[in-house]
Amino acid sequence: MSKKSTAPAGCPCGGPALATCCGPYIAGTAIAPTAEALMRSRYTAYGQRNEPYLLATWHASTRPSEPIMSDEEKVQWLGLEVKSALRLRQRKAEDADLTKDTVEFVARFKINGRAQRLHEISNFVREPAEGGDLRWFYVDGSFPE
Numbered sequence: 001m002s003k004k005s006t007a008p009a010g011c012p013c014g015g016p017a018l019a020t021c022c023g024p025y026i027a028g029t030a031i032a033p034t035a036e037a038l039m040r041s042r043y044t045a046y047g048q049r050n051e052p053y054l055l056a057t058w059h060a061s062t063r064p065s066e067p068i069m070s071d072e073e074k075v076q077w078l079g080l081e082v083k084s085a086l087r088l089r090q091r092k093a094e095d096a097d098l099t100k101d102t103v104e105f106v107a108r109f110k111i112n113g114r115a116q117r118l119h120e121i122s123n124f125v126r127e128p129a130e131g132g133d134l135r136w137f138y139v140d141g142s143f144p145e
C-alpha cells in the first residue's frame with residue numbers, strides 16, 4: 001500500500017522548501033551564489049510583497065524610484081519555470097570571475113483574477129556590495145514574445 005506523501009509546502013519558486021531555498025537569501029543570512037538563485041529569490045519575494053528585498057537586489061543603475069507594487073493590484077503568483085540551460089549556468093556561475101549572467105524564465109500569475117504569463121530574459125551583474133561581498137544584482141530584462 002502506498003501512502004500519499006505529506007511533504008511540506010515547497011518554496012514558491014518551485015524549490016523543495018523555502019527554508020533551504022530562497023528563504024536565507026531573502027532573510028539576508030546567505031548570499032545568492034548564482035544569478036538564477038537570485039532570480040528565484042526575487043520571484044519568491046514578489047509573492048511575499050517584499051519590496052525592500054526587491055529593491056536591494058536591483059542594480060542601482062536601473063532600480064525604480066517609484067513603488068514597484070500597487071495596493072490596488074491583487075497579484076497572485078502561480079509558478080515559475082526557469083528555461084535557461086540550468087546545469088551549464090550553475091557550473092559557470094561558480095566561476096569567481098563571472099560578472100554577468102542571464103536567466104530566461106516564465107512566471108505565471110493572476111492580476112485581479114486574470115491569468116498572465118511573463119516570459120523574460122533577465123540580465124544580472126555581479127559586483128562587490130556594501131561590506132565587500134560579491135553579490136548578484138538584477139539589471140533589466142527583455143521579453144522574447
Ligand SMILES: [Zn+2]
Binds near residue numbers: 013018022023040044
Ligand atoms: Zn526558492
